[in-house]
Amino acid sequence: AQSVTQLDSQVPVFEEAPVELRCNYSSSVSVYLFWYVQYPNQGLQLLLKYLSGSTLVESINGFEAEFNKSQTSFHLRKPSVHISDTAEYFCAVSGNTGFQKLVFGTGTRLLVSP
């Protein structure tokens, strides 16, 4: 079984500042890792994912995350945030063989202020 820990329930930051949203996971098998974003009153959208290969993955809107197997982490970073990045961010994990369910963390609310 897998589990995900997002220690920060809320992260306030000023516009154009860098941000890091932390995610740690536990699993007895190899994993796939995901970050989803949820804008107010909407469903979840995939932001980026790690399946295999390069441990650094990027999204089209400037976010990146690095898979660190030794630290069992998949932290999300952005060097300069915009007001429009205000949303809730969920880290998720699944095993990578056969059918595997997605397990989500409790989410981190990113609040970007001018």
Added chain:
Amino acid sequence: NAGVTQTPKFQVLKTGQSMTLQCAQDMNHNSMYWYRQDPGMGLRLIYYSASEGTTDKGEVPNGYNVSRLNKREFSLRLESAAPSQTSVYFCASSGQSDTEAFFGQGTRLTVV
């Protein structure tokens, strides 16, 4: 593309009433899921269907039943609604390759 469609978007029920939440996907995905989202608790899996014809319990199945009607449709039924079932419900689907899930817009359910 419609993706994952959930109905209704909003619902208010009285305690003890029953209702069915509908979900349909048009991506030819094998797997479908029902999650509930509560403040501070993230998304918790209620039931899932790995493939057409199979359903299994997730983390919080009590008080719910599901039906995988065909490959496209996966419904969630509350037989006797309770205030503890007040939540936002999300349906999702995924293909076989990498378990990336595609979500519907959610159903906001209030039980009074």
